Amino acid sequence: MNGSSVLPLLSQIAEAQSIDGVWRLTREYFASIGLSHVNYGFTRFKHQTTIGDPDDALFLTTGDDAYAQRYYRGGFYAKSPLFRWAQRNSGACTWKWATDAFAAGKLCAEEAEVMRFNASIGVIAGLSFSFPETSARAKGVMGLTADFGITVEQIEDLWREKRHEIMAVAHMAHLKIIQLPRLSRARALSPRQREALEWVADGKTTQDVALLMGVSPAMVEKHLRLAREALAVETTAQAVAKAALLNMIFQEPTVPQAQAAR
DSSP: OOTTTTHHHHHHHHHOSSHHHHHHHHHHHHHHTTOOEEEEEEESOOBTTBOSOGGGSEEEESSOHHHHIIIIITOGGGGOHHHHHHHHOOEEEESHHHHHHHHTTOSOHHHHHHHHHHHHTTOOOEEEEEEOOSSTTOEEEEEEEOOTTOOHHHHHHHHHHHHHHHHHHHHHHHHHHTTSOOOOSTTOOOHHHHHHHHHHHTTOOHHHHHHHHTSOHHHHHHHHHHHHHHHTOSSHHHHHHHHHHTTOSSOOOOOOOOOOBO
């Protein structure tokens, strides 16, 4: 796929109506150029060196459940020299600098542990993206692992040849994903909970919301309480803000799809 032929793909990603749709198009493109294993993470609740509550972050992977549990839920990603690079930088890089640093003994013990583990499962070459964000609390990263048998040098050649094409696809996918609603089991809202939050966001009182929804004020309070619990916040104002950040309210209705989020 050359630079001009990637344009239809960018349009397809831009027009996708779900995170699943974006993820499918993105991983199919990367697989076509020898980068079949893809990890993507995004949070709007970063705190200095942590990503905040894992339930508030989005993690997509082409790996299986066992991989997701070890790498993400187990916190293995945080030891990676490439993740630490992403925390400090915006942009893209190949993994050559990390393999060179490992060979020269310049990585710390945790980082070297990750490099040894990755090598044991054939993960030796790839690309990393650290997307620029407008919020100090937000961070998006993507890692692309080269297929088995592809060397570090071959990825360097691929990067020189297709750098702008690869970056365009990665950036378009990221920008589209962060606009779409999250269908997270950990942060699920019912339709009535979403409706109640939307009316509150519009400045309506509990009495107003009760009339608009055709229920009692007590039922409105119940919907709002359950929304606060689902979003793990203490106040309704916090619930409105968090639901808006996660694109869970004021969204056009779409056909529900099971996301690849772990």
